[in-house]
Amino acid sequence: MGSQKLLEVENLCIRYGALTAVSSVSFSVSNKEVVGLVGESGAGKSATAKGIIGLLPPIARMSGSVRYRGEELVGASRARLQKARGAQIGYIFQDALTALDPVRTVGVQLVEALRVHKPVSKREAWQAGEALLEELKIRDPRRVMNSYAHELSGGMRQRAIIALALIAEPEVIIADEVTSALDVTVQRKVLEILLRVCSDRGAGLIMITHDLGVVAQTCDRVIVLYGGIVAEDADVYTLFDHPRHPYTHALMRSMPRVGSDAPFEPIPGSAIQVFGELQMCPFHERCAKAGPDCSAKLPPVQTYGGSQFRCFHPVGLEQ
Numbered sequence: 001m002g003s004q005k006l007l008e009v010e011n012l013c014i015r016y017g018a019l020t021a022v023s024s025v026s027f028s029v030s031n032k033e034v035v036g037l038v039g040e041s042g043a044g045k046s047a048t049a050k051g052i053i054g055l056l057p058p059i060a061r062m063s064g065s066v067r068y069r070g071e072e073l074v075g076a077s078r079a080r081l082q083k084a085r086g087a088q089i090g091y092i093f094q095d096a097l098t099a100l101d102p103v104r105t106v107g108v109q110l111v112e113a114l115r116v117h118k119p120v121s122k123r124e125a126w127q128a129g130e131a132l133l134e135e136l137k138i139r140d141p142r143r144v145m146n147s148y149a150h151e152l153s154g155g156m157r158q159r160a161i162i163a164l165a166l167i168a169e170p171e172v173i174i175a176d177e178v179t180s181a182l183d184v185t186v187q188r189k190v191l192e193i194l195l196r197v198c199s200d201r202g203a204g205l206i207m208i209t210h211d212l213g214v215v216a217q218t219c220d221r222v223i224v225l226y227g228g229i230v231a232e233d234a235d236v237y238t239l240f241d242h243p244r245h246p247y248t249h250a251l252m253r254s255m256p257r258v259g260s261d262a263p264f265e266p267i268p269g270s271a272i273q274v275f276g277e278l279q280m281c282p283f284h285e286r287c288a289k290a291g292p293d294c295s296a297k298l299p300p301v302q303t304y305g306g307s308q309f310r311c312f313h314p315v316g317l318e319q
């Protein structure tokens with residue numbers, strides 16, 4: 001199977017009243033590709049993901065284009081979006097405790113999630129659920145099928161949530177900070193399992209995270225969001241070898257590195273909220289390289305050596 005574009009997001013803009021959460025975000029996801037959406041809290045990662053599957057709250061206003069296999073989802077009917085959610089685009093929620101219904105067993109929830117989309121009997125759905133839990137390396141799938149969320153460990157709960165998102169075999173999976181609540185060893189295992197199952201199925205994965213360690217471990221391509229815009233978009237090797245946007249560069253210096261004595265430096269200042277149309281670089285107040293041009297207008301997208309970035313003063317390309 002060659003590379004096929006499954007999802008194309010173009011010029012996505014999302015507003016909550018006067019607050020602009022997402023401005024002109026564009027990217028695509030192909031089969032077997034893992035695309036990271038990275039950025040600090042408030043950067044617009046979840047808004048982008050929820051916009052893709054039509055789960056924004058009624059106050060939100062969205063424009064732009066989201067195409068699944070070429071079919072436009074922005075402005076699609078509620079029924080069309082319901083079909084897209086789960087059967088074509090699966091969403092793994094951030095918070096495993098609230099994503100699972102506390103009063104129904106994992107099995108009952110899996111059966112329902114499958115039967116909404118596929119004409120299978122309860123028995124067949126139950127068997128599919130059990131097989132999927134086994135695929136997710138759950139040692140005693142029958143016990144987990146009959147368990148309630150509170151009876152499971154954090155890692156098991158997270159795998160049950162992953163199963164709920166995968167049961168109807170979507171081709172694109174959005175994983176929203178799926179492992180941030182888990183300790184590091186469990187996190188690594190859950191990520192490995194998620195990647196393997198997505199790759200076995202030929203699915204595309206959008207990995208939402210603020211953790212560059214997770215990005216390095218999992219992603220093929222990385223979209224760095226800041227203030228609701230794509231600050232940088234590059235394949236994972238180019239991004240780590242040659243971060244061009246000063247925000248990406250600062251983000252890398254702010255994380256501890258294994259085997260390095262270099263001190264890690266927090267990014268000064270705090271993330272911004274954008275109101276109205278963005279007329280300047282949203283990072284300029286925190287940026288050591290900013291010049292007068294950065295506060296005068298929004299830098300256009302530039303391309304250099306496999307990266308795209310919005311910056312007048314890219315790192316390593318000083319004139």
Ligand SMILES: Nc1ncnc2c1ncn2[C@@H]1O[C@H](COP(=O)(O)OP(=O)(O)OP(=O)(O)O)[C@@H](O)[C@H]1O
Pocket residue numbers: 016019020021039040041042043044045046047048057059210273
């Ligand atoms: N329902 C809402 N009403 C108003 N503003 C919102 C709403 N949801 C999100 N926002 C705002 O939209 C912006 C983007 O939020 P979003 O949740 O997409 O960020 P994020 O990058 O996913 O952050 P986090 O990592 O904390 O989840 C933020 O400024 C946030 O305060």
